[in-house]
Amino acid sequence: MKRIIRIVRYAGPLYLAIGGGLFIYVDLFVSNIPQGPYWRAPSLLLTVALLVFINTRFKSNHELIYYTYLCYLFSLSLMISGLLWSTFSSVPLARSFSALTVAVFIVYISSSGGYKLLLLLYLPMLLLPLAIMITYQVGIASMIQYSNVYSLIIPCLIASQVDENLRFKEFSNRKIAEYERNNANKAYQELASTQAQLIQKEKLASLGELTAGIAHEIQNPLNFVNNFAELSAELVEELKDETQAGRTDEVLTITDILTENLRMIHHHGVRASGIVRGMLDHSRTGSGEKRPTDLNALVNEYLTIAYQGIRANNNGFSCQIVKQLDATVGQVVVTPQELGRVLLNLYSNAFYAVSKQAQQGDDPVYKPEIVVSTQRQAGAVLIEVQDNGMGMAESVKAKIFQPFFTTKPPGEGTGLGLSLSYDIVTRGHGGSLLVNSQVGSGSIFTIQLPQ
Template sequence: MDKNLQEVSDFIQQEPNISPEVKEAMLKSLKDVDKELQILSFKLDRTEKVKRTTAILLEETIEELEHKRVAVEEALAELKSAQAQLVQQEKLASLGQLTAGIAHEIKNPLNFVNNFSELSKELIEEVFEELEKLDSSETKQDIIDILTDVQNNLTKVHEHGSRADSIVKSMLLHSRGSTGKASSVRINDLVKEFTTLAFHGMRAGKYPINVNLDFQLDENAGEANLVMEDFSRVVLNIVNNAFDAMREKLNTTNNGEYLPRLQIKTQRLEDKIELSFQDNGLGIPDEIKDKILQPFFTTKKGTEGTGLGLSITHDIVKANGGELTVESEEGKGSIFILKLQKPN
């Protein structure tokens, strides 16, 4: 019996002024009350247990729902990324077909321009040789002056024709798109191999310079899903642009203190792999930073650049699910940063 009810029961039993019949009725009532209290206590205890169990189940359900929400968000992000890659690849394919058609149509007449301008220069050289056999005269000198002007014009025609031919070749390269399938590629190996290849190619070229290559490769960089033959062009284009920027600064610096340096760095982030190529060249003026990834935009003089290298690079990076950003300070250098998706 409940402690308080027991005290009341003891008091009633010991009270002499209460008749036996009343005591019996009162004790019976107390027992009934005690029974009801026990039933209520049991129900209350069971209710508390159900409440605790429900709270635990609710907490577990909320936690499970949170995990599912995160999983759905990740799946949605991956789906959007895959969709963006597919759209980019479709755009590249359509643009590639159009570009290839235009480039092929231009290339044939362009070959005639280049070939016949070169041939005409050779014919003029033969005319000069024949004129040397004639006696000197005012007419002869006039002919030589005219032919010299024609030869100079033909040289310009051939020079710009060659640049146009270079642009057409770049357009064809741009239009070719990806011919391979993405595979797991070790980032450090790819970066080191093609940076070194670009360096030796530059050293064997017409305008070699000494460059300190500073490789800072994260051993945990790991692998990324890339089309190897396409992404090798990305590394070559970025590194060759860095060499050009440092060569130009070297040519404009006369104090002998400037030492070209290219830092190549890889880093494994939480969900991406980051590659950076930092040079100490001339940098990019603020007014053209937004244009350098546009097709046919170039800061190189004469016939040296087509303006497609960085545009191709940007398209390839996007088609491989990556991001390309450029940071630069005029007079101090530039840094090209690539962020690639880690394989699942």
């Protein structure tokens, strides 16, 4: 037994050195493995177990040994854990290798702690470029050239690159914004020019309808004037013959007829003059001011013009017109030429709808009919234009006041008539323009003007 003890005493320092080197190696090996919460505890426990094993392995049964281990497990984020310090107080056997024990722990602390301190200080430096690259979108190619620089110059280089990238992005954004602004201004100018041209085209189209209606309206009295003038010329020649023959009774009869013809010529001449004068009053564009206007007369006048205009383009067209004009409407403050343009557009659309319905020939007893009515209500005046034409579907009715929307074939409509009419009524007069329509049952357009 004593021999064995002597062998153990002599071999103790060797075993201690081997054991100490083993736990240092184990701890360093574990530290090199990707760190996680489950790798640090085994390193600490294995180190403590080795020390306890070595110390108890060489303990004599006759020696009182006292030892204390001070172990600390730091936060995993610091990447430092394990045995920090150990103190021994024992009988002479422990003192024989206490110096070696201290040396082992010094080596352990120096190697393990130094290695982990290096990682603790250097890893943030390695991660800083990546964080800045992600945050400020620095190009990867710009970072590669600094990836092998192990000094504090890295943040300075990164800051310079970030500043350069930010200034370049600011310059690029400013140029892009300037380019987009120029394009937007150019597109707006082109759109405004196109809109002005289309509005002018719609006005010219309305003017064409108005001109056709006026021409047809004037044509009737002119026809009477021409007919009575030709008849009067023939009667004058006949009067000469009867006068030379001395037939007094015939002369008196012819004279009476000539007198009546002259009266009719004057009547229709005055009628034509009145039409021209009325159109001149409504077509003056200089003022555009609101003034008291006989609403029923305005409604009736443009209805006649619209009807004569469609008959001028379609000789075989005929339509029954029903007028329900409220005599109490009286004078209404409006812009006559603007409201007249709205009425002309509504009348033209109504006549177009009933003419298309008549051309379909689905109903042999179908008779085109237009009903125009005025009505005074509390604080407002209503104008309704109703037709028994084709009507509109809900999808069409939802878009009827949108600019450039039309159901007419190409070349027959610009799609701006109802849009301009809506603006004139709502913006120009503060009123409303409503539509009620069903397919096959016709349409009703209602103008409401506040008073």
